[in-house]
Amino acid sequence: MKNVIIGTAGHVDHGKTSLIKALTGIDTDRLKEEQERGMSIDIGFAVITLPNGQKASIVDVPGHERFIKNMLAGACGVNAALMVIAADDGCMPQTREHLEILQLLGLKYGVIALTKCDLVEKDWRLVVEADIKQHLVGTFLERAPIVAVSSTQGFGLNRLKRELMAAVSRCPEPPVDRPFRMIIDRAFTKIGFGSVVTGTIDAGTIHERDEIEISPSGIKCRIRTIEIHGERVKEASAGSRAALNLSGVSLDMVQRGEQVTPPGLSLTTTRCSVLLRLLPSVETELKDRTRVRMHTGAAEVIGRVKLLFGTFGLSGGHTCFALFTAEAPFAVAHHDTMIMRTYSPQSTIGSAIVLDTSPPANPNKLANYRAHLDDRLNGTPEEVLATCLASSPYGLGIDALVGRMRTPVEDVQTGLDGLMAVGAATNLGGRYYIHHSSLTALTNRIINTLGDYHENFPARQGMPREDLRAASAKAMETKAFASLLLNLATQSLVVLDGPHVRLSEFKVTLSDRQHQLIESIYHEYERHGIVAPDANEVCKTVGVNKDTLLTLIQVGILSGRFHRLGEAQFITDTAMNSALALVIERSQTTAGITVGELRDALEANRKAALQVLEYMDAKKMTRRVHERHVIFSHPPI
Secondary structure, three states: OOOOOOEEOOOOOOOOHHHHHHOOOOOOOHHHHHHHHHOOOOOOEEEEEOOOOEEEEEEEEOHHHHHHHHHHHHOOOOOOOEEEEEEEOOOOOHHHHHHHHHHOOOOOOEEEEEEEEOOOHHHHHHHHHHHHHHHHHHOOOOOOEEEOOOOOOOOOOOHHOOOOHHHHHHHOOOOOOOEEEEEEEEEEOOOEEEEEEEEEEEEEEOOOOOOEEEEOOOOOEEEEEEOHHHHHHHEOOOOOOOEEEEEEEOOHHHHHHHHHEEOOOOOOEEEEEEEEEEEOOOOOOOOEEEEEEEEEEEEEEEEEEEOOOOOEEEOOEEEEEEEEEEEEEEEOOOOEEEEEOOOOOOOOOEEEEEOOOOOOOOOOOOOOOOOOOHHHOOOOOOHHHHHHHHHHOOOHHHHHHHHHOOOOHHHHHHHHHHHHHHHEEEOOOEEEEEHHHHHHHHHHHHHHHHHHHHHOOOOOOOOOHHHHHHHHOOOOOOHHHHHHHHHHOOOOEEEEEEEEEOOOOOOOOOOHHHHHHHHHHOOOOOOOOOOOHHHOOOOOOOOOOHHHHHHHHHHHHHOOOOEEEEEEEEEEEHHHHHHHHHHHHHHHHHHHEEEHHHHHHOOOHHHHHHHHHHHHHHHHOOOEEEEEEEOOOOOOO
C-alpha cells in the first residue's frame, strides 16, 4: 500500500488532539507545557490504522494564531487534510486561515470532522454544517464529507476512519522515483543512539548506511538507522514520516527547516525567482521590496520580494513574477510552494511558486527572462530542462540539474541527450553539461580575455590557466573549465601550452630592447653548459627582474633555444645538444651512458647530469635501461 500523510487543521480548542487520541490512542501533546495548558503548541505525530489495514501517518498541528509558524512546519508534505471544526463554535479565524494555507499548498483531498457534537442539539449542528458548507465553496473541501463525531463518547469515529480511507485512496502515488528529499521538522538526542532527525520524506528512497547532505548547512554524514512508526526499517520512501539516526552529527548541527538529500544535491540558495499569488481576501496592496516571511518546508525565511517586469504593486487575487531575496541561506527546489506571510503583524497573504533557484542579478534587464519563467511555469519537462541549463552561464552537473528540477536522473539524462542531438547542449566531460547559448557567451569571453592579455603582455607565451578562469569563468568548476579549454583547443581556437593558454593566431613579439636582453640571457646560460645557473644570479648579471627573465626565457623555450629542467632551472639548446650527442655516440658503441659518465664527459656535477637525462627520458629522446640511458630508438640490451 502507498505511503500517505494526513494533516489536521482547525481553530484552537476545537478538539484536534483529543480526536487524534480517540482515533489512534496516541496523545500528540508530548510537551509538558502542552499537557498542563491543554493546548497544542508544536506539531505532534501519530499513526492510524485504517479499515483496510493501511497505516497512515498523522501530523497534528496547533490551532492558536500565535503558532501558525508551527502549523506551517507540520503542513508541508501532507497528502490529505483532516479539517476539525467544533460544533459549538463553527468556523473561526484559524479555521479560515488554515483552510487558505492548505489551499495554497495545493491539497486536493480531505475530510471535515465536526467535533463536540455531544455538546449541541441536532438542529444547531445542522445549522453549523450549513455554515461550514458555505465557507468551503470554491475550495478543495467543497465536496468533502462532514462527519459528526464525539471524541469523548466515541460516536462517528468508525465512519470518520472510512471517509479518511476513501480520501487517502484518491491521493496519487508518492514520487519514489525522484531524488531523495526529507524535510526536517524535529531534531533531538536519543540516549544510546545520538542525534535523530524526523520529518516527511517528500521524494525518493533512503537506506541504512546511505550518505546524505543537509541543506543549507552543507553537513555530510551517514544514516545509521531508520525508523517508521517506531519500528526499525532498512529503507524509507516518499510519503512516509521517518526518523533518521545520524552518524557523527551533534544536535547543535541540525535544526528544523533543513532538508536532507543525497550528497552533491544541495538545495541551498539565498535568492529565487517565483510566481507570487495573493489571496483574494487580502485588502492591502503588496508593494515592491516589501519585507515578508516565506514558509518553505518546515522553515521560516525572512526576506524581500522584488516585483518584476513593470509591476510595482500587487493586489488581492492577482499574480506576478517576483525575485525573493532572503536574509540567510535556505533550502528550496524547483516548483516548491512557499507560503507568504506579512512580516509584522503576521498574517497569511499568499504563496510563491519557486521557478528559478539561480536567478540573474537583475532579471528586469534580460529581455527574454520573462519567457524563461513562463517556460518554467508551464513548459514540458524538456523545456524546463533547457531553460534550467540555459540559466546557468557556466553549465551544470547532472546532480545539480536533478536537484533543481526534482526529476529522476534517468529523465534528466534522456533530456540532455535530446538537447545534444539538436546542438542545444554540450557535454564538458563526465556528467557536466552546458547550454549552447552559455557556451557561446563563455567562449567569446575567454577569447576576448586572452586577446586583452596578449595585447598587454605581447612577450608572454600565454595566460596562466587559473588566471584565465578567474577572469572569465570564476564560478565554473576547475575540471569543467579544463574540459572547456580542451574543447576550444580541438576547434583550433586556442593553444594549450602546459599551464598557459594562448589564442591560436597569437605570436610572441619582442621589442629591440627585449631582443638584446634575450641574447644576453642566452649567452649567460650558455657559458654554464648543462649546469643550470641560479636565476637570481643571472638577473643580477643581465640587469633584469625575475619576472622579465622568466618571460624572456619562455620566449626562448617556444623557439627551441632553451629547455626547462625544473622550477626556474634552464639550459640552452647548445648544452642540450652536446649531452644528446654523447648519448647517441655511447648508444652506438656501448650500452648507452650513465649519470656519472655524462657528468665526467661534460665536466658537470651529478645533479645537473641527472636532470638532463631525466629530461631526455621524459621527452622520449632517451629511455632508461637499468642504470644506463640509451637513445630511444636503440634496441634493448
